[in-house]
Amino acid sequence: MTEANSFSLDVASHPDNVGLARLAVAALAAGAPFGVPDLEEIRVAVSEAVTNAVQHGYGGRRDGRVRIEATLSQDRLKVVVSDQGRGIEDVALARQAAAGEGERLGLGILFMETFMDHVVVESHPGQGTRVVMEKRVPVAALAADGD
Numbered sequence: 168m169t170e171a172n173s174f175s176l177d178v179a180s181h182p183d184n185v186g187l188a189r190l191a192v193a194a195l196a197a198g199a200p201f202g203v204p205d206l207e208e209i210r211v212a213v214s215e216a217v218t219n220a221v222q223h224g225y226g227g228r229r230d231g232r233v234r235i236e237a238t239l240s241q242d243r244l245k246v247v248v249s250d251q252g253r254g255i256e257d258v259a260l261a262r263q264a265a266a267g268e269g270e271r272l273g274l275g276i277l278f279m280e281t282f283m284d285h286v287v288v289e290s291h292p293g294q295g296t297r298v299v300m301e302k303r304v305p306v307a308a309l310a311a312d313g314d
């Protein structure tokens with residue numbers, strides 16, 4: 168694959184759209200020689216980011232908007248999940264495992280950081296949150312791909 172491929176999806180903050188986002192990103196990623204475990208990791212990371220937007224950003228309200236932008240280039244997949252919800256007061260604290268609220272485990276951001284090669288969480292309280300995640304296409308697979 169030489170040309171980059173991309174999509175942008177704007178969905179309601181409805182829990183059903185977690186699956187839609189996961190499916191769409193996985194379908195795009197399938198255009199690169201990611202292994203099956205890589206694709207599963209991508210699915211989990213996207214699910215966690217979109218779930219956070221729905222549950223925390225909009226507090227379960229279904230009338231917010233969540234944007235999922237995904238770009239597949241020769242060597243990496245980049246996914247940006249953004250919401251215009253309530254934002255995060257302290258991103259450093261939120262990134263710590265077990266920083267979740269109430270009974271939540273607080274593992275979502277940790278999963279994103281474990282499964283993706285690069286994760287940036289940007290947030291402005293009262294304005295929203297933007298999560299940028301990148302995963303590199305395995306070098307060996309690229310070499311074998313040949314084009």
Ligand SMILES: Nc1ncnc2c1ncn2[C@@H]1O[C@H](COP(=O)(O)OP(=O)(O)OP(=O)(O)O)[C@@H](O)[C@H]1O
Nearest residue numbers: 219220223224261267268271272273274275276296
């Ligand atoms: N899009 C977002 N908008 C507002 N707050 C967020 C957002 N994403 C994360 N947070 C905050 O960061 C915390 C940590 O998120 P993380 O996904 O790691 O854990 P969690 O959602 O609480 O639990 P889990 O993902 O394990 O169910 C959340 O509890 C929430 O306070």
Ligand SMILES: [Mg+2]
Nearest residue numbers: 215219275276
């Ligand atoms: Mg979470």
